[in-house]
Amino acid sequence: GEGTRLEGHVRILEHVTLGKRCRVFENVVLGGEPQDLAFRGELSFVRIGDDVTLRENVTIHRGSGEGTVTSVGSGTWMMVGSHAGHNASIGEGCILANGVGLSGYSIVGDGSVLGGMSGLHQFTRVGRFCMVGGLTKVVKDVPPFTLVDGHPARIHGLNVVGLRRKGFSQEDRLQVRRAYREIFVSSSIDREALTRLEQDQSLGAYVKEVLEFIHGSKRGITPWGSRRGHDD
Structure with a gap:
């Protein structure tokens, strides 16, 4: 997209769409094949909105399944080494801190913040405007507007500050x-x-x-x- 800037050693592979005014830092890889044993080379996509920042070593894999998409909403910031697996969906205005891992089919709602090294199990959902503490292991759905922490995650109240x-x-x-x-x-x-x-x-x-x-x-x-x- 217009105004998008790519730094050194970025790799954009197949079927990737980048919006306007994005910043993509060194060693980012977009559109890699999904880490899914069921994948058979079918056509799938990565779609990234406007004003997205992808810091060093971020990886975003294509969807698994014909016509499927891994998506990142506008205004989202993925910090160093964070990963979005196949068919994951990240909403608008989210922050994923260093080393966050989203497994396949996981969903992060608009405006949510995921602390460093936290991880989402396959098919889990995080609602809108949540705060997930660093190192948190999310194995069940996190309802909107909450603050969660722990291994496995537990709700500890509303995300009042957020x-x-x-x-x-x-x-x-x-x-x-x-x-x-x-x-x-x-x-x-x-x-x-x-x-x-x-x-x-x-x-x-x-x-x-x-x-x-x-x-x-x-x-x-x-x-x-x-x-x-x-x-x-």
């Missing part, structure tokens, strides 16, 4: 916090609470997003670890 930076009002944050307090009993999900919340017509869009995310989970939801981080 939500403030993204312009969430105090009322929005409090409503999401109250919903999570109802949803989680001990470390597990209270399905009756989910039903009650779904029937509450006064809930805002952010709580509805949480409920939809939980219902859409196939790998299960990351359990609650403690009440740390709830203070607004």
Whole structure:
């Protein structure tokens, strides 16, 4: 794309699209074949949005399966040595710190931050505006607006700092916090609470997003670890 800059020793292989004003640093490799034993050379793609920064030694593999895509949303920053595996999807405005690894088919929602050396299991999802601590092992879906840490990951409250930076009002944050307090009993999900919340017509869009995310989970939801981080 227009205004995109490639530094030395960058390799752009097959079927890669780069948007405008991207910066691609040394030794980045884009469009490599997927690390998937089922791959048979079918046509697949890497698509990268505008204003994306890819620091040294980033690798992004093509999708596995005819016509599939590995995608990086506009405004995302992938730091040194981070990796997006086949069919992964990274939203807009995300930050992946040094050494982050996204396994095949994993999804990172808009505005989320993944700390250094954290990793996502295949098919796991991270919702919007989450904070994943460094070295965290994500094996189940991380619901929107939360802060997770640990090996394996546990939820430790709302991503309060991140939500403030993204312009969430105090009322929005409090409503999401109250919903999570109802949803989680001990470390597990209270399905009756989910039903009650779904029937509450006064809930805002952010709580509805949480409920939809939980219902859409196939790998299960990351359990609650403690009440740390709830203070607004």
